Amino acid sequence: MFDTILPAPPDSILGLTDAWKSDPNPLKVNLGVGVYKDASGNTPILAAVKAAEALILQTATTKSYMPISGAPEYGRCVQEMIFGGTHEILSSGRARTAHTPGGTAALRSGADFLKKVLPNAKVWVSSPTWANHKGVFGAAGIPTVDYPYYDPASRGLDFARMQEALEQIPAGDIVLLHACCHNPSGVDLSAAQWQIVAAIAARRGWLPFLDFAYQGYGDGLEDDRAGVLALAAACPEFLVASSFSKNFGLYQDRTGALTLVAGTSQVASSAFSNVEIVIRVNYSNPPAHGGLIVSRILTDPALREQWLGELTAMREHIAATRVRFVAGLAGHGVEGDFSFIARQKGMFSFSGLSDGQVKFLRDAKSIYIVGGGRINVAGITEGNLKYLCTSIREALAVQ
Numbered sequence: 171m172f173d174t175i176l177p178a179p180p181d182s183i184l185g186l187t188d189a190w191k192s193d194p195n196p197l198k199v200n201l202g203v204g205v206y207k208d209a210s211g212n213t214p215i216l217a218a219v220k221a222a223e224a225l226i227l228q229t230a231t232t233k234s235y236m237p238i239s240g241a242p243e244y245g246r247c248v249q250e251m252i253f254g255g256t257h258e259i260l261s262s263g264r265a266r267t268a269h270t271p272g273g274t275a276a277l278r279s280g281a282d283f284l285k286k287v288l289p290n291a292k293v294w295v296s297s298p299t300w301a302n303h304k305g306v307f308g309a310a311g312i313p314t315v316d317y318p319y320y321d322p323a324s325r326g327l328d329f330a331r332m333q334e335a336l337e338q339i340p341a342g343d344i345v346l347l348h349a350c351c352h353n354p355s356g357v358d359l360s361a362a363q364w365q366i367v368a369a370i371a372a373r374r375g376w377l378p379f380l381d382f383a384y385q386g387y388g389d390g391l392e393d394d395r396a397g398v399l400a401l402a403a404a405c406p407e408f409l410v411a412s413s414f415s416k417n418f419g420l421y422q423d424r425t426g427a428l429t430l431v432a433g434t435s436q437v438a439s440s441a442f443s444n445v446e447i448v449i450r451v452n453y454s455n456p457p458a459h460g461g462l463i464v465s466r467i468l469t470d471p472a473l474r475e476q477w478l479g480e481l482t483a484m485r486e487h488i489a490a491t492r493v494r495f496v497a498g499l500a501g502h503g504v505e506g507d508f509s510f511i512a513r514q515k516g517m518f519s520f521s522g523l524s525d526g527q528v529k530f531l532r533d534a535k536s537i538y539i540v541g542g543g544r545i546n547v548a549g550i551t552e553g554n555l556k557y558l559c560t561s562i563r564e565a566l567a568v569q
């Protein structure tokens with residue numbers, strides 16, 4: 171039966187890592203997948219995570235199943251992280267959180283839930299968006315439609331066209347918004363623009379679904395909440411998909427959360443029971459380890475302090491790398507104004523390299539960049555900066 175099945179293409183992001191691993195070129199550089207790397211190009215386990223894991227190992231007494239939506243303490247920690255501990259949503263009990271295997275499962279659980287309760291809804295995604303968004307919503311049977319977002323000419327946000335499009339989206343549709351550190355462009359909304367988007371959502375009646383995969387990587391844990399808080403103030407109902415892959419470095423522990431907010435606690439409970447059904451049929455209940463680490467760190471003042479310091483260091487390292495990269499390009503004779511790279515937020519930079527140039531860099535230089543020109547800035551080190559800049563100079567010259 172399987173003889174006639176054609177091979178599927180490699181994943182546009184994770185497939186690059188496989189190709190990079192099997193590339194024998196000693197100069198090879200992986201700027202594909204969004205994984206933090208330190209100055210030596212390593213992705214270390216955070217010290218706060220190591221300490222929390224040691225405590226968990228010492229005190230763990232069972233490996234019995236988790237509840238379908240994970241441990242209640244984890245849900246509380248996630249809500250405090252998303253909204254801040256004193257937010258009205260917490261005191262009025264209008265949110266319910268499910269511990270999911272990574273941000274991807276948070277998105278997929280949310281999508282499956284929405285397909286069930288809004289069977290005819292479409293989801294509107296930014297142009298461009300994370301390569302996997304359309305796949306995740308498509309797999310849930312929800313059609314995706316683009317709304318304008320990035321403007322290649324200004325290398326910034328095309329807010330006028332975005333606003334115009336959001337005004338046309340019908341009530342009952344879903345709008346996926348990147349809460350901070352837009353993936354792939356690194357171009358975010360200002361606090362004032364978030365207020366405008368929130369007002370449109372409230373007036374038009376579409377449902378915001380926030381992808382919050384990079385909290386703490388933009389301007390800091392609290393400042394990165396600006397979009398979520400603006401929507402929370404304007405809209406009684408919305409969803410948030412969180413990921414702790416990047417801000418806790420828990421990539422392989424698949425640690426994320428889906429948070430559902432409703433107008434009242436009772437409505438939240440009833441809606442969330444449908445999320446739990448979706449989870450039960452998909453993966454039954456979450457893997458515990460990553461969630462235990464996050465809860466442990468967030469409820470232990472000393473560990474929390476240590477983790478916040480490490481998160482700040484990662485954010486500042488990427489910001490400093492952006493500046494070094496811009497200087498490196500100029501210093502190695504790459505023509506053009508690349509100062510926009512230093513203004514972008516989060517892990518990624520939309521380099522402006524064409525798909526042909528990306529292909530040249532991969533085929534001739536073993537430099538792996540996601541199609542569309544997205545660069546993981548964290549993959550740039552002192553050791554590869556010169557090679558990268560001189561290779562980009564060549565790529566711009568030949569294409």
Ligand code: LMR
Nearest residue numbers: 183184202203204300353
């Ligand atoms: C990325 O965009 O590179 C990350 O979110 C990893 C992934 O799963 O694609």
